[in-house]
Amino acid sequence: MLTILCTKAKVRRVRVHDLRHTCASLLLAQGVDARIIMETLGHSTITMTLDTYAHVMQTTLRAAADRMDDAPRARRHRPGRGTGVRGESRRVIGSAGDVDVTR
Template sequence: MRLLHTDTAKTEASEAVLPLPDICLTALRLRQKEQQAARERADDLWTESDMVFTTRYGTPVEPRNFTREFDRRCERAGVRCIRVHDTRHTCASLLAALDVHPRIAMQILRHSEIAVTMEVYTHVPSADTRRALRKLGKALGGGSKQKKERKEKKGKRKQQKRAEEQAARDGQQES
């Protein structure tokens, strides 16, 4: 059995206030209501703490039980089950996919070094890599749109040249 303990953060920066997206605030408010209802049901059996996730008696959730519940919720939501810690990797990768500046992602994840954020936590899907390479190709003039435009211009020049040659021949025949 793993022992539960609370630690202080590694750095003071880790303790800084971080604004949360509305979806997170909504979830935390819902959790607060659920916890208040559990507190009322438990009455004198409730153990007061500052923890967000507790048992029905206010005590810390044992890590194995937290993981089990996390897995159940992943299955219920129809998403692939991953380790709880991997949600940090998912967050980093989503921030990268949303073109969030790496320094901002580093702050959100509370990393002290950008290399940790970019090299350890951020995973770029191959579809994104292909999309980036297509963009690069287009920027370098090899994009299909530019190719099509060049082909059309070439075709128009050929048509114009043929028309001019035909007009010259027609002019020679009239003389």
């Protein structure tokens, strides 16, 4: 059936296993927890999932490391600076209790 659908859609023939592998790889690349993928695929152990998709995990780990490298350059939140709009009222909890602050 899948072969017929691929032919009609004029795409290269794929096997169900190929679709399953692609799905798992894309989920891992998107940061979905490996345990969820393990359960979705019906693997008996997390080791089976991680061993099978280790190549995707390496790419994901590299991307995470790159993001960490960028972290020091990212704009940091400065304490005492709100994200509200001028004139907005907000409640601040301090040593004197709740205080309404209007910007």
